[in-house]
Amino acid sequence: MTAGIPELLHDTESGGVPATPLEGAPEFAARSPLQLFWRRLRGDRVALLALAFIVLLVIAAIAAPLIVKLVGARPPNDQATKYLDSFGTPTGPNDHNIFGVDPLGRDVFSRVLYGARVSLEVAIVATALSVALGVTVGMIAGYYRGWVDTLLSRFIDVLLAFPILLLALGLASACSLGNGCLGGTIKPGLTVVIFVIAFVNWTYIARIIRGQVLSLREKEFVEAARSLGASNSRIIFREILPNLVAPIIVYTTLIIPTNVLFEAALSFLGVGVQPPDASWGAMLADATPIFDTAWWYMVFPGTALLLTVLAFNLLGDGLQDALNPRAGKS
Numbered sequence: 001m002t003a004g005i006p007e008l009l010h011d012t013e014s015g016g017v018p019a020t021p022l023e024g025a026p027e028f029a030a031r032s033p034l035q036l037f038w039r040r041l042r043g044d045r046v047a048l049l050a051l052a053f054i055v056l057l058v059i060a061a062i063a064a065p066l067i068v069k070l071v072g073a074r075p076p077n078d079q080a081t082k083y084l085d086s087f088g089t090p091t092g093p094n095d096h097n098i099f100g101v102d103p104l105g106r107d108v109f110s111r112v113l114y115g116a117r118v119s120l121e122v123a124i125v126a127t128a129l130s131v132a133l134g135v136t137v138g139m140i141a142g143y144y145r146g147w148v149d150t151l152l153s154r155f156i157d158v159l160l161a162f163p164i165l166l167l168a169l170g171l172a173s174a175c176s177l178g179n180g181c182l183g184g185t186i187k188p189g190l191t192v193v194i195f196v197i198a199f200v201n202w203t204y205i206a207r208i209i210r211g212q213v214l215s216l217r218e219k220e221f222v223e224a225a226r227s228l229g230a231s232n233s234r235i236i237f238r239e240i241l242p243n244l245v246a247p248i249i250v251y252t253t254l255i256i257p258t259n260v261l262f263e264a265a266l267s268f269l270g271v272g273v274q275p276p277d278a279s280w281g282a283m284l285a286d287a288t289p290i291f292d293t294a295w296w297y298m299v300f301p302g303t304a305l306l307l308t309v310l311a312f313n314l315l316g317d318g319l320q321d322a323l324n325p326r327a328g329k330s
Helices: 033-042 045-062 064-070 108-144 146-161 164-175 190-216 220-227 232-268 280-290 296-323
Strands: none
Touching (some): 033 045, 033 296, 045 064, 045 108, 045 296, 064 108, 108 146, 108 232, 108 280, 108 296, 146 190, 164 190, 190 232, 220 232, 232 280, 232 296, 280 296
16 A cells, blocks of 8 residues: 555545545446447457448348449349350350359349349348247247246257258248148248248257256346246246347357358259249359359359358357457456
């Protein structure tokens, strides 16, 4: 202790002035959880770069018609044999088609751009459905335990026992015939892909949320809410759910690239997005037989798929580090 400190502090009852912080003493400012999160995320340049790429991709997908018009490209389904060579094979990048054309003479740049709309739409909608269903089932199973937990957990185990890709292929194939499934509610095309992805992916987050809820339901704040007469539904959605925001955000950003790849795989196998709609997976499938003579038809959609999946994975890792209280210094 410094010898002169007591002399600097005066007793207010004896007519002195209130005590003030010492000069040169460090000041500590309280930070909210959101501020701590942003501080950690801001220090992760890789995650910020991935976030910037995702934002640009979303903007490009939304403004695809405008971008196509600005660069002078043709619509994605516009077929023109004049852009094929004398042997009827597609031509590579040039002044008229910056990414080249496909075997039908369609502009690859336009189809890659419109394919981003399909991939993001499937990923976001299917992920939202998967997360909503998984979080709800996981919270119910983890909170009520007993026979409810046993029934839901065994049902999840049964779904996880199926080969997911084969199950998705079977469902997509069955729903792609005629009027679709469930009396025409699930129609062939994009709706089938979204339904299949949501149906097979909700089980993973349900198991994660169940484990979290099993721990949270024993915490003091839950006991306090229960002692005040709060209903089970209020405890689940008003007390426990806010404490699950961090794992939900992290898992959502990590499941989006999985769903992007799932859509590409289904379209590649012919049971996803139906022609003539543009899809990165379908473009890769069409480019496989002619890769040796038309490399651009596989490289550009493949690069777009690679960068999109990589960006979401890097962002998910960054969010996981930023939301972890033990990561970095606060």
